[in-house]
Every structure is written in C-alpha cells, then in structure tokens.
Amino acid sequence: MIYERPYYYDKFHCIAGDCPMTCCAGWEVDVDCASREYFLSLEGPLGDELRATMQPTPEDEDMAFFPLTDEGNCPFLDDQGLCRLYSAYGEEGFCQTCSEYPRYFGVTGSHQQIDLTLSCPEAVRIFFADTTPITFSVSEDIMEGEELTDEEEMQLLDLYQWRDALMRKLTAFRGTTSELLQLLCQQTELKDCPCDLKDIGELYRLLSSTEELDGRWRDALNKISRLPDGKTAFSPMDQEPNAICLRLCQYLLFRYSIDIFYGSSREDILRLMIRSLMTILLIYHSGWEASDAHSCRAIWERGASDTALPSPEMIRLMDATLLFSRQIEHSEDNVELLKAL
Numbered sequence: 644m645i646y647e648r649p650y651y652y653d654k655f656h657c658i659a660g661d662c663p664m665t666c667c668a669g670w671e672v673d674v675d676c677a678s679r680e681y682f683l684s685l686e687g688p689l690g691d692e693l694r695a696t697m698q699p700t701p702e703d704e705d706m707a708f709f710p711l712t713d714e715g716n717c718p719f720l721d722d723q724g725l726c727r728l729y730s731a732y733g734e735e736g737f738c739q740t741c742s743e744y745p746r747y748f749g750v751t752g753s754h755q756q757i758d759l760t761l762s763c764p765e766a767v768r769i770f771f772a773d774t775t776p777i778t779f780s781v782s783e784d785i786m787e788g789e790e791l792t793d794e795e796e797m798q799l800l801d802l803y804q805w806r807d808a809l810m811r812k813l814t815a816f817r818g819t820t821s822e823l824l825q826l827l828c829q830q831t832e833l834k835d836c837p838c839d840l841k842d843i844g845e846l847y848r849l850l851s852s853t854e855e856l857d858g859r860w861r862d863a864l865n866k867i868s869r870l871p872d873g874k875t876a877f878s879p880m881d882q883e884p885n886a887i888c889l890r891l892c893q894y895l896l897f898r899y900s901i902d903i904f905y906g907s908s909r910e911d912i913l914r915l916m917i918r919s920l921m922t923i924l925l926i927y928h929s930g931w932e933a934s935d936a937h938s939c940r941a942i943w944e945r946g947a948s949d950t951a952l953p954s955p956e957m958i959r960l961m962d963a964t965l966l967f968s969r970q971i972e973h974s975e976d977n978v979e980l981l982k983a984l
C-alpha cells in the first residue's frame with residue numbers, strides 16, 4: 644500500500660477539555676459494523692438506550708448511525724460536553740468515526756490518502772501555524788489494497804498525474820489571492836470560471852441552499868448578504884500574496900481530486916476549490932465573528948498552544964475556515980453543490 648499524507652498530519656493531538664468546540668454536534672455519527680455489533684451486545688440501561696437510539700443506515704444494513712437530538716447534538720453527549728459512551732466503556736465506547744476524527748483515511752486501490760479535516764479547531768491551529776506551501780510525504784508497505792481493473796488503474800494514474808501537475812503549479816505560485824483564483828480558472832478543464840469577483844450573488848445563492856450543519860451558518864450568511872457586490876467585497880488582503888489561501892487550495896486539491904475516480908470531473912474539482920476558497924474569504928470579509936467561547940482564539944486563552952497568539956485578522960480567517968469546513972465538508976450534498984455547474 645502507498646500512503647500519502649501532508650507533513651502536518653503527525654502534529655495533531657486532541658486537546659479535549661481545552662477545545663472551544665465539540666466534535667459531537669452538527670453531524671450524525673456513523674457507526675461502523677464492529678461498533679454496531681459491540682453496542683448491540685451491551686447490557687444495562689446504556690445498552691438499552693443504544694439499541695433504542697441507533698438507526699440502520701439505509702444504504703448498508705451492517706452500518707448504523709446516531710440521529711441528532713433536537714439541539715443538534717450527538718445523543719450521547721452529556722451536559723459537561725463529554726461522551727457518555729467513552730465515560731462508561733473507555734476507548735471501546737468510541738466507534739471508528741469518533742476515534743479517528745479529525746483524521747480521515749481514503750483508500751482507493753493500493754493508495755491511501757491521509758489528512759486532517761479542518762472542522763476541528765486544533766487541526767486549524769496546526770494548519771495555520773505554518774505559512775510555507777504544504778509538502779506531502781509518501782511511504783509504502785507490503786499491505787495489499789483492493790484490486791482494480793487495468794482500466795481503473797489507468798484512471799487512477801491519470802488523475803494523480805493531473806493532481807500532481809496542478810499541485811506543482813500551486814507550490815511554485817507566488818502571486819496574490821486574486822491571481823491564485825485566476826490561475827485555477829485558467830486551467831484548460833474549466834470552461835466557465837465561477838470566480839467572477841464582481842458577482843458574488845451566484846455563490847451566495849448556492850451557499851444559501853446548503854443543508855445547515857452548523858447553527859452559526861445563518862448568521863454568517865446574513866452578514867455575507869450585506870456585502871456589496873463587486874471587487875470592494877474583497878479587501879486589499881486579496882491583492883497581496885496570502886500563504887494560507889495557497890495552503891487551503893493545496894488542502895482542497897489533495898482532499899477532493901480523488902473524487903474524480905468516483906465520478907466527478909476535473910472541472911467539478913476546480914469549481915469546488917474556487918468556490919470553497921471564495922466562501923472562506925466571503926465569511927472573513929463579511930465581518931462575521933465567532934463568539935469568544937467558540938473562537939480558535941480560545942485555544943491560546945486556555946494555554947493549549949505554545950506558539951504566539953496570531954493577529955486578530957488571522958484568528959478571524961481561522962474561524963472562517965473552521966465554519967466553512969463544519970458547514971460544507973461534513974455533508975456530501977453540500978460538497979456536491981459547490982462542485983455543480
């Protein structure tokens with residue numbers, strides 16, 4: 644098996660009680676087959692509650708999920724923000740989703756891509772702690788992956804060649820954020836560029852139709868709706884090189900280009916990258932601010948980081964990235980919306 648991961652991956656450790664967010668709210672928790680079996684075998688009141696709460700996944704009867712409460716939380720989140728299953732059963736009480744998050748592992752044939760999801764504030768802190776282009780490490784072992792047909796192998800090779808060529812362009816890029824968006828729009832695959840900075844209305848309409856996963860999304864949308872159309876919506880920051888925007892493009896390319904193997908087009912991936920970066924910038928420029936308790940700034944205030952406190956602007960960009968990821972990246976439907984023509 645060949646493993647690819649960004650260099651920052653190994654720096655992640657959950658900061659648990661110092662975390663300003665919870666990963667137990669906003670999205671349904673998928674329960675893998677082994678955890679489902681384990682949960683079904685448990686006795687006592689918690690076992691009964693698990694059997695009553697767990698719902699079968701329509702597409703796969705071996706899998707299950709925990710539906711959210713009316714408040715949008717995991718039903719096993721307690722008043723102190725702790726997991727009742729972890730408190731009762733230790734590590735075994737965690738299903739695969741909970742023990743891996745915010746790490747993700749995508750296997751295609753004999754390739755596995757590994758990364759952190761930017762919906763976790765500590766992952767965002769690590770991501771923003773460096774401003775050099777992301778480098779990726781590749782390692783290999785004797786584990787066998789799933790067998791692919793010759794045609795599928797060719798498809799995979801083709802998409803990796805495309806991804807790596809674009810990644811090289813991004814790594815060498817030194818222009819402004821506006822020019823970065825233009826570079827993506829100028830890729831030959833893209834016929835209609837979705838990054839018309841003069842018309843943010845179309846993107847706003849798309850964002851308004853996403854399924855709401857984060858309760859703060861509506862507030863951010865309201866603020867975005869008050870932005871003036873046109874280039875004034877994009878402050879001088881976009882007219883200067885911004886290393887974080889470049890890193891975000893690399894993150895999106897690494898994460899989503901594999902979707903081409905599963906039916907997306909190159910054009911879809913480029914549209915998703917452009918719209919995702921523009922969404923983060925729109926949230927940032929709208930003046931939306933996370934509450935003190937839910938801001939990435941809390942990580943420094945709680946002493947969970949040994950690096951210097953970033954500028955208020957950088958904290959706002961971190962919070963905008965976190966909100967984008969929590970709202971968009973945990974819903975396949977939302978991701979597909981940003982890919983669509």
Ligand code: SF4
Pocket residue numbers: 656657658659662663664665666744745762763764765766
């Ligand atoms: S969001 Fe990240 S840092 Fe916070 S509790 Fe979850 S995994 Fe840990």
